[in-house]
Amino acid sequence: MTDLPAAGPDLACFDVDEQIRRLKRERNAVLLAHYYQESEIQEVADFVGDSLELARAAQRTKADVIVFAGVHFMAETAKILNPDRVVVVPDMEAGCSLADGCPAEAFRAWRIERPEAVAISYINCSAAVKAESDLICTSSNAAKIVQSVPADREILFAPDRHLGRYLNKTLGRKMTLWAGSCVVHEAFSLQKLLALKTRHPQAKIIAHPECEEELLERADFIGSTAGLIKYAERDPGTEYIVVTESGILHEMRKRMPAKVFIAAPPDTDCACSLCPYMRKNTPEKVFLALRDLAPRLDMPEELRRRAQKPIDRMLELS
Numbered sequence: 001m002t003d004l005p006a007a008g009p010d011l012a013c014f015d016v017d018e019q020i021r022r023l024k025r026e027r028n029a030v031l032l033a034h035y036y037q038e039s040e041i042q043e044v045a046d047f048v049g050d051s052l053e054l055a056r057a058a059q060r061t062k063a064d065v066i067v068f069a070g071v072h073f074m075a076e077t078a079k080i081l082n083p084d085r086v087v088v089v090p091d092m093e094a095g096c097s098l099a100d101g102c103p104a105e106a107f108r109a110w111r112i113e114r115p116e117a118v119a120i121s122y123i124n125c126s127a128a129v130k131a132e133s134d135l136i137c138t139s140s141n142a143a144k145i146v147q148s149v150p151a152d153r154e155i156l157f158a159p160d161r162h163l164g165r166y167l168n169k170t171l172g173r174k175m176t177l178w179a180g181s182c183v184v185h186e187a188f189s190l191q192k193l194l195a196l197k198t199r200h201p202q203a204k205i206i207a208h209p210e211c212e213e214e215l216l217e218r219a220d221f222i223g224s225t226a227g228l229i230k231y232a233e234r235d236p237g238t239e240y241i242v243v244t245e246s247g248i249l250h251e252m253r254k255r256m257p258a259k260v261f262i263a264a265p266p267d268t269d270c271a272c273s274l275c276p277y278m279r280k281n282t283p284e285k286v287f288l289a290l291r292d293l294a295p296r297l298d299m300p301e302e303l304r305r306r307a308q309k310p311i312d313r314m315l316e317l318s
């Protein structure tokens, strides 16, 4: 059974947020949501964060059920860290262009060609790729993880070439990069960004390192989603052009109501940038996932164990 109540008088008084709260109590469930989720999901979540914060929250939870409102690889990470808990996702189709662009077999073949190299994978990859990696990183801890590898060791970095190139440049490394990218961060338009900056000359440009180099070169600050929020909180400025998925603006405006946050425009007609994968999740699907405890994320134990090792190394190092 996966439908909402039938249309009619009952549906008119159906309060999705209230039903989610009720089911969370009844199921002893925790709802983890990424900053890129729509604001209604963020408001009803128990914890909102970026990939690293969510991985830590998943590790700490005592709940019987984890509802993961994010994308598939994030829910996999929650399952890897919590084999005995039920992990459900609002929409199993919520993937990621980075994870999809790095199939495990191709990644394995890449590694085999360079057996001496250390393989660092950005957390935006499948459990199967994690299982083939030596270390995992997020955009919050990537510099620390890369620097933990001796300077004379060759490093393979997958799957985001923009983050990899940014790390090579800032850390002076020569990592070999997988040619993946994020469809959202690659879609920002430099021309529109500069036009926006002309209209808001006082605004600081703050950008995620998954963006293309020409945009990062214009940024006043580059950081992970959590890093961008922390920067804006500490910074004395009052206006920011935010170059990442625009779901983050909800948390920024909530924490800093006196500041102005403007979504950087993509190279399309719309004014903000939304991840098509993240946006597959809706409050109604969160409700259904809690009610039916499905779709459920499971994986073979042998794969889970192998994928856990590089994640544990990351959590120890960060």
Ligand code: SF4
Binding pocket: 036, 071, 095, 096, 097, 098, 099, 124, 182, 183, 184, 185, 245, 275, 276, 277, 278
């Ligand atoms: S914003 Fe980009 S990296 Fe994040 S889930 Fe969407 S496609 Fe993947």
